[in-house]
Amino acid sequence: MPITAHFQQVIAFGKSGYSLFIDIGTNGEIVLGNKDWLMTASCSAGPAFEGGGVRWGMRAEEGAIEKISIDPNTLAPDISTVSGVPPRGICGSGMIDLLSEMLFAGIIDQSGRFRVDTPHPRISKVGDESAYVVVFADHTAMQEDIVFTESDIKNIILSKGAVYAGFTVLLKQAGIDFSMVDRVFITGGFGKYLNIEKSIFIGLLPDIDRKKFHYLGNTSIAGSYMALLSDEYRKEALQVSHSMTYIDFSTNNQFMEEFTSALFLPHTDIDAFPSLKNKIQTRTAAEKCNAINSAAI
Numbered sequence: 001m002p003i004t005a006h007f008q009q010v011i012a013f014g015k016s017g018y019s020l021f022i023d024i025g026t027n028g029e030i031v032l033g034n035k036d037w038l039m040t041a042s043c044s045a046g047p048a049f050e051g052g053g054v055r056w057g058m059r060a061e062e063g064a065i066e067k068i069s070i071d072p073n074t075l076a077p078d079i080s081t082v083s084g085v086p087p088r089g090i091c092g093s094g095m096i097d098l099l100s101e102m103l104f105a106g107i108i109d110q111s112g113r114f115r116v117d118t119p120h121p122r123i124s125k126v127g128d129e130s131a132y133v134v135v136f137a138d139h140t141a142m143q144e145d146i147v148f149t150e151s152d153i154k155n156i157i158l159s160k161g162a163v164y165a166g167f168t169v170l171l172k173q174a175g176i177d178f179s180m181v182d183r184v185f186i187t188g189g190f191g192k193y194l195n196i197e198k199s200i201f202i203g204l205l206p207d208i209d210r211k212k213f214h215y216l217g218n219t220s221i222a223g224s225y226m227a228l229l230s231d232e233y234r235k236e237a238l239q240v241s242h243s244m245t246y247i248d249f250s251t252n253n254q255f256m257e258e259f260t261s262a263l264f265l266p267h268t269d270i271d272a273f274p275s276l277k278n279k280i281q282t283r284t285a286a287e288k289c290n291a292i293n294s295a296a297i
Contacts, residue, residue: 017182020167024049024092024188024204028163031244032170039174041247043166043255048159049092050189054152055126056089056134059189063088063141065134066193070101075122077101077134086141090134090148093190095156098134098148100198103265107132110265110280112153160204161262166249167206168258173247178206187216200273203266207273 021031028045031038051057058064065087067080079094081087090098102108107123109115114130116123122133124147131147140146171177184205186194194215199205205213228234249255261268270277 018176018180019183019185020171020181021185022163022167022187024163024186024190026050026052028166030167030170032167032174038244039170039247040244041166041170041249043162043249045159045162045166046155048152048155049095051089051091053155054090054095055149056146057095057152058089058091060091060093060192064091065089065094065098065146066091066190067195068094068097068101068134070098070105070107072105075105075107075116075120075132077122079135086139087135087146088141089146091190092188093193093195095148095152096199096202096204097195098132099153099156099265100195100201102132102148102153103202108153108265112150112157112265114150156202157263157265160202161259164203164206164262164267165255165258168262169249169252169255170247172254178208181206181208182212184208184213185216186213187218189218190215192217201266201276203262203264203273207266207275 016034018032018034023029024045026045026047028043029040030042031040033039046053048054048057051059060066060082062081062083063085064082065079066082069078070076071078077098079087082091099108099112103110107114107116114123114132124131124133124145126147126149129150131149133145133147135146137143137145171181186205188194196205196210196213196215200207200210266273266276266280270280273280
């Protein structure tokens with residue numbers, strides 16, 4: 001019922017052309033189709049985007065950091081929180097922003113490893129792990145540093161890799177590619193905000209025309225509410241669920257191959273992200289040059 005409740009909020013599947021629906025959560029539920037057919041799948045993305053497995057992760061509630069930008073020269077962040085109160089943690093949209101900004105600022109490399117070698121007040125150690133200090137203790141609600149560790153980064157990369165692999169395999173099963181998709185609908189517990197550009201930069205979403213993306217918020221709540229109140233809506237939900245063809249990824253070798261390829265920022269196949277290719281390659285060349293200069297000193 002949850003995926004159907006989501007889906008019923010998206011009437012565009014009744015239109016011509018292909019639509020892709022993605023619920024970015026623990027189960028990574030996906031629907032692909034049009035007015036004639038529907039395919040669905042679920043990939044285990046883990047709880048990272050909902051706050052699980054991330055040291056300071058939380059849902060999009062009051063005090064959650066939902067927007068972040070980082071000055072590449074000073075590494076200082078500029079943050080926004082839900083309700084504008086002192087930060088208590090980082091929600092899914094904030095994690096996407098943070099990972100993208102850390103990559104762009106050169107704090108981490110494309111594998112997610114820290115690459116800032118010189119001492120810096122924003123780079124600390126949590127146990128044996130390197131960490132980026134998002135907010136210093138005196139500016140948080142708990143009077144503790146809010147940090148983003150190597151383990152946090154790994155868990156986010158695993159989650160985004162599963163989601164990207166999921167809809168890549170589903171499209172291949174249908175015999176279409178991303179360029180043929182007319183609309184991409186995104187739902188999940190991100191709150192009111194999701195930066196599409198940064199989601200593409202880390203390889204969570206495909207590199208296609210940005211106008212095709214539509215962020216809908218948490219539609220499962222609205223859909224489930226309507227299913228409880230309306231017998232007609234509930235019957236329609238059952239009809240929709242029976243019309244879906246389910247693709248099982250648990251025994252799908254192609255899914256594991258795509259998942260492994262997606263465990264990179266944005267992806268091991270940079271040609272799959274043409275609009276980012278020059279930016280990534282220029283940045284990588286600059287990193288190599290800096291490494292050579294540092295070794296020569």
